[in-house]
Amino acid sequence: MGPGFCRITLAAPDIASLVEPGQFVQVFMPPEHPHMLPRPFSIYKADAENGVLTILVEIKGKGSRLLADRGPGSFLKLLGPLGRGFPPPPPGSILVAGGMGIAPLAFLAESVNKPRTLLYCARTADLLVCPGADLDLPGLQIIRATDDGTTGIKGTAADLLSGQIEGAPAVFACGPRPMLTAVKEICLRWGVNAWLSLEERMACGIGACVGCVVLTIDGYKRVCRDGPVFPAEEVILDG
Amino acid sequence: MGPGFCRITLAAPDIASLVEPGQFVQVFMPPEHPHMLPRPFSIYKADAENGVLTILVEIKGKGSRLLADRGPGSFLKLLGPLGRGFPPPPPGSILVAGGMGIAPLAFLAESVNKPRTLLYCARTADLLVCPGADLDLPGLQIIRATDDGTTGIKGTAADLLSGQIEGAPAVFACGPRPMLTAVKEICLRWGVNAWLSLEERMACGIGACVGCVVLTIDGYKRVCRDGPVFPAEEVILDG
Amino acid sequence: MDEKKDKKRQEKEFEPDLSVDLAGIVLKNPVLAASGPFGYGHEYGELTNFKDLAGIIVKGVSLEPWPGNSPPRISETPAGMLNAVGLQNPGLRNFIKEDLPRLRNCGLRLIVNVVGCTMDEYAGVACGLAGEVGIDGLELNISCPNIKAGGMAFGTDPAATRQVVEAVRRETKLPLLVKLSPNVADIGIMARAAEEAGADGISLINTLSGMLINTADKKPLLGNTFGGLSGPAIMPVALKMVWQAAEAVKIPVLGMGGITTADDALQFIMAGARAVAIGTGLFYNPELATVIKTGLERYLKKEGLLNLDQLEGIARS
Amino acid sequence: MDEKKDKKRQEKEFEPDLSVDLAGIVLKNPVLAASGPFGYGHEYGELTNFKDLAGIIVKGVSLEPWPGNSPPRISETPAGMLNAVGLQNPGLRNFIKEDLPRLRNCGLRLIVNVVGCTMDEYAGVACGLAGEVGIDGLELNISCPNIKAGGMAFGTDPAATRQVVEAVRRETKLPLLVKLSPNVADIGIMARAAEEAGADGISLINTLSGMLINTADKKPLLGNTFGGLSGPAIMPVALKMVWQAAEAVKIPVLGMGGITTADDALQFIMAGARAVAIGTGLFYNPELATVIKTGLERYLKKEGLLNLDQLEGIARS
Numbered sequence A, B: 001m002g003p004g005f006c007r008i009t010l011a012a013p014d015i016a017s018l019v020e021p022g023q024f025v026q027v028f029m030p031p032e033h034p035h036m037l038p039r040p041f042s043i044y045k046a047d048a049e050n051g052v053l054t055i056l057v058e059i060k061g062k063g064s065r066l067l068a069d070r071g072p073g074s075f076l077k078l079l080g081p082l083g084r085g086f087p088p089p090p091p092g093s094i095l096v097a098g099g100m101g102i103a104p105l106a107f108l109a110e111s112v113n114k115p116r117t118l119l120y121c122a123r124t125a126d127l128l129v130c131p132g133a134d135l136d137l138p139g140l141q142i143i144r145a146t147d148d149g150t151t152g153i154k155g156t157a158a159d160l161l162s163g164q165i166e167g168a169p170a171v172f173a174c175g176p177r178p179m180l181t182a183v184k185e186i187c188l189r190w191g192v193n194a195w196l197s198l199e200e201r202m203a204c205g206i207g208a209c210v211g212c213v214v215l216t217i218d219g220y221k222r223v224c225r226d227g228p229v230f231p232a233e234e235v236i237l238d239g
Numbered sequence C, D: 001m002d003e004k005k006d007k008k009r010q011e012k013e014f015e016p017d018l019s020v021d022l023a024g025i026v027l028k029n030p031v032l033a034a035s036g037p038f039g040y041g042h043e044y045g046e047l048t049n050f051k052d053l054a055g056i057i058v059k060g061v062s063l064e065p066w067p068g069n070s071p072p073r074i075s076e077t078p079a080g081m082l083n084a085v086g087l088q089n090p091g092l093r094n095f096i097k098e099d100l101p102r103l104r105n106c107g108l109r110l111i112v113n114v115v116g117c118t119m120d121e122y123a124g125v126a127c128g129l130a131g132e133v134g135i136d137g138l139e140l141n142i143s144c145p146n147i148k149a150g151g152m153a154f155g156t157d158p159a160a161t162r163q164v165v166e167a168v169r170r171e172t173k174l175p176l177l178v179k180l181s182p183n184v185a186d187i188g189i190m191a192r193a194a195e196e197a198g199a200d201g202i203s204l205i206n207t208l209s210g211m212l213i214n215t216a217d218k219k220p221l222l223g224n225t226f227g228g229l230s231g232p233a234i235m236p237v238a239l240k241m242v243w244q245a246a247e248a249v250k251i252p253v254l255g256m257g258g259i260t261t262a263d264d265a266l267q268f269i270m271a272g273a274r275a276v277a278i279g280t281g282l283f284y285n286p287e288l289a290t291v292i293k294t295g296l297e298r299y300l301k302k303e304g305l306l307n308l309d310q311l312e313g314i315a316r317s
């Protein structure tokens, strides 16, 4: 993967056998850092047979750097699988991934066999870090786009989606908040069901502390337990 | 070295060429631990020619463990040489080392050629960690003792010193507070000059913060700058 | 040598008794889950087994449902965290209907944290809980820094503290702990006010008031601007306040603030706490109760002590 | 694209001006050494070059020499430290004779931290310093938690604050900063009291009162039992108090408490600080002033700002 990103593969048979696309794990920090909160990461791949999980990590701050710096063979404590994932995508669904939003959507794409389209977008080519081979799946059409046109189509996820949405039964999206806002707006306009995977700062990760909420039409809901995947029409993204 | 101890060799030409026995360095923590104070360690060996320093570390808490866990080739920031070391020992001097107190005294022993005696003591054999080869110096007589008799003579540093002090021109000591208290008492009784190297919790290590004081007959003095080596008659060890 | 052997034999032969009596609430060991981080217990219940926790102090319950603050509500800080949950809670009626039944049967002591914006609200919650089975005590939270009205005002003014404690005291026979705010100049005064007004125990500390700014967008990081600082960062402050509160009152003290090890818990006990609560530490390690309980047992064995009695406040003597 | 290029060109072409006017003390950049950790400057002077520091606030000076507290005086805490130095200092006369001459010629702004146990002592130090060349300002420390008499009492009572500030104000024409204690419920009240009494600026925060216990010997770890908590652990608390003080007064605020990066310093400025001071952070990195100065420059360039004016308090707007 490019600089600033890494892929971590973990032996975690229990989680690998239970996890569904869109769910995540809380990764605890190494024991030399006893006073840091665990960090949430979406499951990118789960190999139940071999009991192995993979996550993709963008190095953003101290926690992700610590995880990225762990050598092969080191031990990491995990909690999961957590949260509610995506419902199964009907044939012809569109998956919209912005940047690291690819992690849960690659998993979702892999989990079904029906025809489906992945719109994989980022600001610039270097941020489309998911290895092509991992996305080489039967029945999966992939359209790449970058805001600056350095690779694929020049344009945003919203531009792309607007061109593809007609006739799609459902949209599944994960990415930065502004992208999700645009996706929601387009889907509502076209009357297409959409599921959005959200991020929020977390502490417990299991629904106890009510720290990770997002505003919905039914009040605040916990991203870690009521989500991270929410129906687009329920969440109020600027709240 | 035994478990719970380690020897760290550092390339530090400036310090190695300046340092005198009894001086110490402040070792800063690795950059992943930006909110930890530096830790003071006595210089155990200084090889000015090759620009290399050695320190002996007893793993006591978080800081010493972090240092011990650094792999070969890693970078550590140092500040030093700091403090006032020992005066040159006259022929026939006695050096008293308790546990890790061996670090500055091995350096002192190595720095002169005259006949001198090292009393190297600890609670039990496992704590006499200094490699014999390092102490194989011309003119140095070594007497080892342990409180529990597991190696060398059975007895404390005080017992040993009482038996050896007659006729000695000076005593140089480093070790736990109770040992230093006993050494001071014996030397005063015999009217023998003694220099004691003290430890105290430090912050700046350079004399600015007045955090590391010991009570002396002239009021509080800074271990890091006025010491760590003090004339025995000056310091009030139970203050 | 003989002494050593004796000690070894002793260590093997006795099981220290960790139980304590906290203001009339008998705890099998001195480790409670602090109000808030543990929610209403269900979630952690699925995750870790409860067996090494003596009890749960549930999240603040108010008379009517409270929506809580707008996100972000949480941020990590050096050795700590800020939270501005704003006491989101389903309100008394929903708590009794939905949460209490599940909590009753988990085999743990149950203490309900009570919040309000006015004296009547506090009293109303206490009154509403009075008839309910399975509640072992109340913890009056007069110290939350994250709500705009009420809350903190009670916790920083001794006269107001006295009034609200008296008002609640009239409504309940349950053991009543009063949770103090650390955002005061003299905690002893507040503790005494609570004691005189009829509290059975003092609980402290709640979070310290704090904030962070996101320099990228030049705005406060938390949706609520201010939040409460908790975790190991604040432990020295908490410990001193527990020390001072224990000195000021005769009723027992429940100590908390940044506990993440058995040694931390011991420090609180030696400062004068009868029992301790763990909050933020649970986020770092959901099995923290077990770690502490085991560590306390080991310490008592090593010291040849049969129970914690002798250690309470020992560093003050 | 053109916009981007413009920005790039701009970044290259201008050198942002970091200078600020702190209560009449003109600083070449907003980074001072906080009172205490830096001592009287000599020691650090040998070690790091001073060039990126705008000034030094020297350690508290009292009328007569103070011996300080018994050791241990220091302990590391999670992301912070406790100290109970107890304001050990050589007293006014020795300070003037021995330390001041060396400080005068180091090319830095010099602010003297003034301490006392009574109003007269504070006034006496201010008076004694009045004739001395080379002092750019005074910082009245009415907030040290480590001395038993006086000290904190002034800092936690607005009336006492007012009196002591007035007393000192009468003795000095120098820019007068008043350093507040964070161990209060409402920092705004204290800041206003100082302003009304004639302070030219507010300086905060001093350390939070705290302690630790050594469970091995069942005694407080510090010789003085209580100490002051500083370092990154307390930064959220400090930032909030700076925010509130800046809101309460019109005079400029000097912010400090746990700063270890340029981003931290920026947060203080965005909360309303005119300048910042670094204390504990210097222990972690003696070159911290350079790190912060460089970081601030980079930030201003990136934002296309010529100076810090626009950023002061921007997060409050």
Ligand SMILES: Cc1cc2nc3c(=O)[nH]c(=O)nc-3n(C[C@H](O)[C@H](O)[C@H](O)COP(=O)(O)OP(=O)(O)OC[C@H]3O[C@@H](n4cnc5c(N)ncnc54)[C@H](O)[C@@H]3O)c2cc1C
Pocket: A024, A039, A040, A041, A042, A043, A055, A056, A057, A058, A059, A060, A061, A062, A063, A064, A065, A100, A103, A104, A198, A199, A200, A201, A202, A228, C076
């Ligand atoms: C359900 C969920 C799934 C996620 N999946 C992935 C994933 O598959 N791959 C990946 O790289 N990242 C993922 N994230 C984001 C990841 O958790 C954060 O990037 C990480 O916690 C940052 O930690 P840090 O210590 O490196 O950064 P910090 O120093 O804590 O923060 C650095 C930056 O990251 C932002 N940030 C911190 N925590 C979060 C958070 N919980 N959510 C969003 N932004 C945050 C902060 O605003 C800050 O700007 C996910 C987050 C959630 C909530």
Ligand SMILES: Cc1cc2nc3c(=O)[nH]c(=O)nc-3n(C[C@H](O)[C@H](O)[C@H](O)COP(=O)(O)OP(=O)(O)OC[C@H]3O[C@@H](n4cnc5c(N)ncnc54)[C@H](O)[C@@H]3O)c2cc1C
Pocket: B024, B039, B040, B041, B042, B043, B055, B056, B057, B058, B059, B060, B061, B062, B063, B064, B065, B100, B103, B104, B198, B199, B200, B201, B202, B228, D076
């Ligand atoms: C001048 C001087 C020279 C020293 N030389 C050596 C040496 O050559 N080899 C060596 O192994 N150690 C030496 N020490 C002691 C060493 O600095 C401490 O063991 C170390 O700082 C402990 O850090 P930690 O994080 O591992 O332990 P912490 O978790 O900080 O503390 C663990 C234990 O060590 C004690 N301790 C902590 N800091 C100090 C300190 N500054 N002085 C004394 N005790 C302390 C504490 O009381 C505690 O019980 C020296 C100390 C000084 C002041």
Ligand SMILES: Cc1cc2nc3c(=O)[nH]c(=O)nc-3n(C[C@H](O)[C@H](O)[C@H](O)COP(=O)(O)O)c2cc1C
Pocket: A203, A209, A211, C034, C035, C036, C037, C058, C059, C060, C083, C085, C087, C113, C141, C144, C179, C205, C206, C207, C229, C230, C231, C232, C256, C257, C258, C259, C277, C278, C279, C280, C281
């Ligand atoms: C996320 C979170 C939510 C909290 N909610 C409450 C609450 O509802 N009522 C209350 O009295 N204290 C609440 N607290 C404070 C804790 O109970 C505790 O007093 C404080 O966090 C200090 O302990 P700690 O450092 O172990 O977390 C909350 C703390 C956190 C971190």
Ligand SMILES: Cc1cc2nc3c(=O)[nH]c(=O)nc-3n(C[C@H](O)[C@H](O)[C@H](O)COP(=O)(O)O)c2cc1C
Pocket: B203, B209, B211, D034, D035, D036, D037, D058, D059, D060, D083, D085, D087, D113, D141, D144, D179, D205, D206, D207, D229, D230, D231, D232, D256, D257, D258, D259, D277, D278, D279, D280, D281
């Ligand atoms: C060792 C030490 C000594 C201090 N001495 C003084 C002092 O003499 N006068 C004073 O006003 N503040 C003193 N302080 C407080 C600092 O100036 C500062 O207000 C506080 O430490 C918070 O900033 P920091 O977290 O950057 O250290 C001292 C702090 C430390 C750590």
Ligand code: FES
Pocket: A201, A202, A203, A204, A205, A206, A207, A208, A209, A210, A211, A212, A213, A222, A223, A224, A225
């Ligand atoms: S992180 Fe605690 S409820 Fe979601």
Ligand code: FES
Pocket: B201, B202, B203, B204, B205, B206, B207, B208, B209, B210, B211, B212, B213, B222, B223, B224, B225
């Ligand atoms: S450690 Fe600062 S004076 Fe010694």
